[in-house]
Amino acid sequence: MNVLDLEEFNVIEGWDSEEYYKFVVEAKEPPVFCTLCGSFIEEGQHFKVHDKRPRTVADVDLRGKKVVIDIIQKRYKCPNCGDNFTEYFKSIERNDRVTQRLFKRMGEDSIKGKNTFKSIAEQHGVTDTTVKRAFWQHVDELYRGRVLIAPRVLGIDEVYLHEEGVHRKQPYAVFTDIENNEIIEFLAGNSKELVIDVIKQMKGYENIEIVAMDMNSGYRSAVKETIPDAYCVVDHFHVIQKANMRLNEIRAKIQNKLNKGEKKELYKVKWLITSNRENLDEEAIFRLDSELEKYERLHTAYWLKEGLRDVYKQKTKYDAFQQYFKWEQSFPPKGANEMRKVQKMIEKIKQEVFAYFDGRITNAYTESFNNVIKRIVRLGVGYSYDVLRAKILFGTKATEVKKLKDMNFNRIFNELARKSGKVIWTDPNSEYAENYSYRVNIDDLLQAMEEGEL
DSSP states (O other): OOTTOOTTEEEEEEEEOSSEEEEEEEESSOOSBOTTTOOBOOTTOOOEEEEEEEEEEEEEEETTEEEEEEEEEEEEEOTTTOOEEEOOOTTBOTTSSBBHHHHHHHHHHHTSTTOOHHHHHHHHTOOHHHHHHHHHHHHHHHHHTOOOBOOSEEEEEEEEEOOTTOSSOEEEEEEEETTTTEEEEEEEBOOHHHHHHHHHHSBTGGGOOEEEEOSOHHHHHHHHHHOTTSEEEEOHHHHHHHHHHHHHHHHHHHHHTSOHHHHHHHHHTHHHHHSOGGGSOHHHHHHHHHHHTTOHHHHHHHHHHHHHHHHTTOSSHHHHHHHHHHHHHTSOSSOOHHHHHHHHHHHHTHHHHHTHHHHOOOOHHHHHHHHHHHHHHHHTTTOOHHHHHHHHHHSOOOSSOOOGGGSOHHHHHHHHHHHHSSOOOOOTTSTTTTTSOHHHHHHHHHHHHHTTOO
């Protein structure tokens, strides 16, 4: 075996510079068939050499340096067809100046979201076109083996992106497996018909139990039509987001009527108005409250927004309903029309909104994945839809680690104890702490969930 680990070649000489290694090689064995007509040479005979031509190809990096291979490639005369043919090497990509293994490596690397065709080409000293060919060969292989598997908890959302020649951003549907932090599908559009089609393509879609989504009525309708027994959960982030959007509308209307100095002061607290109050320090709260006191309409809307947030701070669904009732009663007899629109919106999908408290399922992973998509778009300016879709489906990883503390432990442990007939959870401070550590119990829990006990 030579230093290149390419069995077809003999290394004649080699040297290295600061930037790369270079090797001169030639074929170990002469060809046994014509690559043009396919005829084989008779045993004991050889094709006659017509001429020799140098061929330079790039190979995978060696010890952190680029590798350049100069092949002394021969052309032979075929006695059967009369033409001159070039010897064939199975380790060299036929239509490019790279080895097969580098071609494969570029395909694998170019699919990753952070890599662009240009960056891969510059890394290996090849053209963008070569990288694109490697990319599509790899993508075709991945698509051939792709099967959509329905998750237990499905996330549906959309991300808006610019399309060439289109003024307004266009919607792209994103489907995720929330429990396993995996992308399932990414498609242009977000219509009800598209959602139905994607769900039906998933193997075992009838077993989907929960679907997390925003307030899009088309998503709910599509889910009820395809998997009527699944729970639809409207993500709490979107509910609060609607309140913040209305709050900003009020601020903007008030701000437009102010003089220059007052406009500037109100604009300075723009981000404070939509921030979670408990995340602000004392100085920020003082600034915010001082500005809100100047504008009664904005002050009322702000505290209605915070009151809605208090609903999501409740520990049980019953408490959340009670807090929501208090929130409704806190509306003034007149005014607060923008926030009333939020209340009416919630009333239409009250069941889906409060379904959150049954298991506290959120669409946070899908939301975070939208940011991954936008980052890929920024890195690869000019990507076509097909390239973008392939990179998203095959070149991305989970962006968040599943947080056990966000799971409804009380319900899960009680259910596990009931079904198994044994105690799984114990208080770390109890007399059994030596026998049942926190870590061991988490492992037992996860194993029980994987085995379908929960």
